[in-house]
Amino acid sequence: MNFVKRAGLSLIARTGKSALLLGIFLVVCTLLLGGFMLQGAVARQEAGAQRKIGVDVTVRGDKLTADAAAKLGASPLVERYNLVLGGTSRAPGLKLLQPDAPRPPESRSQDDGPGLTGLCESEMLLDFATGHTKLVDGRPITARDADHKVVLIDKQLAEKNGLKVGDKIKLTSPDGKGQASYDVVGIFQAPREGGGGLWRKPAELPANQIYAPLAALAPLSMGDKLGEAVFKLSSPEKARVLHAEAKRQLGGDGFRFDVNDKAFREQVQPLRKVGAFAGVFVWLIAGAGTVILGLIVTLTIRERRDELGMLLSLGEKKWKLIGQHTVEVAAVAVPAVAVAALAGAAFGPDAGAKVLTAPDTAAQPGPPTAQLPPPEMRMQSGDLGKVAGLGLGISLVSTVIPGIGILRLHPRSILTDSE
Incomplete structure (x- = not known):
């Protein structure tokens, strides 16, 4: 059988x-x-x-310009990137918050102005990304705002000047030669910091910070030397490849390449x-x-x-x-x-x-x-x-x-x- x-x-x-x-x-x-x-x-x-999370790569250096960072951001390894340009502007008619400490004699009040940061996407800034700074009204600045004169301002600054979303503010260059009007599209709340008894320039106070699209700052003659560029990647492995590309484009020395993959890990x-x-x-x-x-x-x-x-x-x-x-x-x-x-x-x-x-x-x-x-x-x-x-x-x-x-x-x- x-x-x-x-x-x-x-x-x-x-x-x-x-x-x-x-x-x-x-x-x-x-x-x-x-x-x-x-x-x-x-x-x-x-x-x-x-x-969703990925890793953030921050590049800083003397050779870092908007054009160089944009070329690096065009790499297929990069999903999103944010160019950050920091400086100080003047704001005629804008009442700034003042430090609690007394002003030193050598400081001149005519040099006071808000801190101005040009960027591509506000949500990619570390303080916004971690939730330390929160948007309480309006909307963030996105890549679609590159050709628009819009700003984000702090809640305290808005309350002191009676500003709300949709209002306009005027900013001028430090030398007073260039100026432009900007629409307030969002109001954020930054963490309150104690002065520690030391006087700080108004531009250094978180409540006096103003954020605008990088391209919108051209009338204010802020220059093209970036403070930093942040690149969003999908994995730490891609960060090592991007580091090699940054060396080829920016040179072997003169820049810092920091990888923040804590949230990813x-x-x-x-x-x-x-x-x-x-x-x-x-x-x-x-x-x-x-x-x-x-x-x-x-x-x-x-x-x-x-x-x-x-x-x-x-x-x-x-x-x-x-x-x-x-x-x-x-x-x-x-x-x-x-x-x-x-x-x-x-x-x-x-x-x-x-x-x-x-x-x-x-x-x-x-x-x-x-x-x-x-x-x-x-x-x-x-x-x-x-x-x-x-x-x-x-x-x-x-x-x-x-x-x-x-x-x-x-x-x-x-x-x-x-x-």
Whole structure:
């Protein structure tokens, strides 16, 4: 009789053992599928963190001009960039906040003016990005404002001058020759700093800072020497490549290249730990399933010694006996994989929401772009293929290794053995 047919008849005759094997395989395949789905969810979550958070690279140096920084920002490695130009302007008719400490005799009041910062995107500034400075009215400055004369001003400065979103303010160059009018599009609240008993120029006070698009400062003759340029990248690995490009464009010396990947590491490291745990979990389940099924097959072989001896005495080949046990176990593995797939599709999303909870960014200072998308645990054809492959591999290993003992059997010793 064909050994495959014998395997089918044996499964039908031993329904109890078949049900036990099916139950074990179902648990193993479900856990394996859950592990692969968890790995996939972690990979998608990490990719989302790279896109949303990324790393900030800050470049400073004497050779850093707007044109040089723009060329570096045109690199395909860079997702967004912000050029920052700092200086002091004059604002006729604008009442500035004054330091608490008395003015020193050598200071001249006619030199007082607000601090003026030209930029591309206000939300990429460190204080805005970390939430230390918050927009309380209006909107931020974006790359679309490059050709518009708009500004952000502090809440205290706005209150002192009776300004609101939509009003205009006039700024002039330090020498008074250039001037332009700017629309207030946003009002922010900067952290309040104590003076420490020392006098500071009004332009150095956070409440007297004014932000405007870099191109809009051309009438004020601010120059093109940047204070810094900030580049947003998707991963720390790309920062090393950008560093090499900065060396080629700006020269080997004369500039600083600082990488701030703290937010990226804080979000990604826990995800990588979960992914590593999922990988270890998969192999532990595969190993444990192999051992358990191997023990069951070993016990089954011992219980069926008389059957094996009879078949050997009738001339059946030993490899066919091993093949019969392998087919029996594999035949149970196939429906177990199918049921595990149904369970994964039904319960995977709910389980993923509990296992992979997105970091609580609501309590952490940061921009909305730093919040990760909710984790998604879904079954893919590749995961199911891995489970099927591992399931068949487990059935093969768990039967072949115990089946080595069949190769050492002799019909006469089996049939005459009183045990």
